[in-house]
Amino acid sequence: xxxxxxxxxxxxxxxxxLSERRTLILQLVKRDFSQRFxxxxxxxxxxxxxxxxxxxxxxxxxxxxxxxxxPAGAGDSYTLYLFCGYLPWxxxxxxxxxxxxxxxxxxxxxxxxxxxxxxxxxxxFLSALLSHGLALAIAVVxxxxxxxxxSVLIVLLxxxxxxxxxxxxxxAWIVSSLQVYLRDTAQVVIVMLTGWFWITPIFVEAGQFPxxxxxxxxxxxxxxxxxxxRDLLLTYAVPPPSALLNLTxxxxxxxxxxxxxxxxxxxxxxDVL
Numbered sequence: 001x002x003x004x005x006x007x008x009x010x011x012x013x014x015x016x017x018l019s020e021r022r023t024l025i026l027q028l029v030k031r032d033f034s035q036r037f038x039x040x041x042x043x044x045x046x047x048x049x050x051x052x053x054x055x056x057x058x059x060x061x062x063x064x065x066x067x068x069x070x071p072a073g074a075g076d077s078y079t080l081y082l083f084c085g086y087l088p089w090x091x092x093x094x095x096x097x098x099x100x101x102x103x104x105x106x107x108x109x110x111x112x113x114x115x116x117x118x119x120x121x122x123x124x125f126l127s128a129l130l131s132h133g134l135a136l137a138i139a140v141v142x143x144x145x146x147x148x149x150x151s152v153l154i155v156l157l158x159x160x161x162x163x164x165x166x167x168x169x170x171x172a173w174i175v176s177s178l179q180v181y182l183r184d185t186a187q188v189v190i191v192m193l194t195g196w197f198w199i200t201p202i203f204v205e206a207g208q209f210p211x212x213x214x215x216x217x218x219x220x221x222x223x224x225x226x227x228x229x230r231d232l233l234l235t236y237a238v239p240p241p242s243a244l245l246n247l248t249x250x251x252x253x254x255x256x257x258x259x260x261x262x263x264x265x266x267x268x269x270x271d272v273l
Contacts, residue, residue: 021116028123033130051090051135055083055142071205076147084139084233085202085226088161091132092168092222093193095125099172100179100186107273117269118262121172125165132161143233153232160228160239160247167221167251170258177265180272202226221250 058079062068070078099121109115140154179185198204199216206217206227217223224247228239 021119024116025119025123025126028119029126029130032123032127036127047131047134048138051083051087051138054086055079055138058082080139080143080146080234081230082202084143084230087132087135087139088164088225088229089197089200089202089222090135091125091128091161092164093197094128094131095121095168096171096175097189097193098124098128100175100189102172103176103180103269104183104273111270111273117266118173118259121176122169125169125172129161129165139233147234151232151234151236153236153238156238157229157232159244160225160232163247163251164221164225166255167247170251170254170256173258173262177262177269180269181265196220196222200226219250221247221254 062082063077063079068078070076070081102120102124103110103117106117106120109120110117136157175185175189199213200220200222201209201217206214206223209217224239224243227243228247231237231239
């Protein structure tokens with residue numbers, strides 16, 4: 001079939017648009033990941049060194065100095081318990097924090113060309129996902145070495161990572177578009193993430209929250225992801241279906257709401273920037 005005939009097919013323009021956006025996203029991810037280590041002798045190896053140093057530091061403090069035992073049914077190491085719960089938070093925090101200034105930093109693309117600005121936060125998430133994958137690989141190796149077992153349920157982990165991605169991109173769209181109009185948004189995001197961290201059961205277990213504050217955990221999608229990471233990496237437990245359902249609903253709703261919010265504010269980007 002000739003090219004003119006193909007272009008007449010229903011959905012051809014939509015498919016071509018998706019293909020072009022996919023190419024743009026891949027280019028942005030590659031550029032962002034490489035630019036983070038420009039001039040560095042170790043290059044991308046720093047992506048491995050950062051979580052490794054963090055893990056070793058926690059081993060020294062919590063396992064050797066404080067000798068804090070892990071919660072019941074959470075594996076044999078409090079350090080690994082913390083580290084596995086911290087992994088999804090790092091992915092979420094890095095994406096949202098960097099996205100808050102992303103549109104302002106890419107003003108030249110948004111104002112001078114016909115550019116789909118919504119892909120910028122998406123590319124930042126995917127770039128952070130590369131680092132997340134390397135940190136996760138460290139966690140899997142260390143868990144297997146320290147606990148002498150590795151759960152086959154780890155194959156379910158991408159489901160929770162994908163749902164975390166939907167939620168994270170939705171939030172990133174909201175904060176990035178707000179920053180164009182309200183330049184204090186990036187600072188508010190830093191404060192918001194600090195508070196959000198402490199209502200996520202990473203250092204503080206869900207059962208340690210006061211009775212009247214446990215709703216914060218129940219409606220916190222990061223809490224479901226953190227628990228799922230710990231269950232799948234450290235134990236043979238399957239996260240409860242109700243938790244997966246709650247996470248799916250919140251993630252999908254946030255992704256859709258974030259996309260609609262971004263689309264509404266996008267109309268004035270070129271004028272404001």
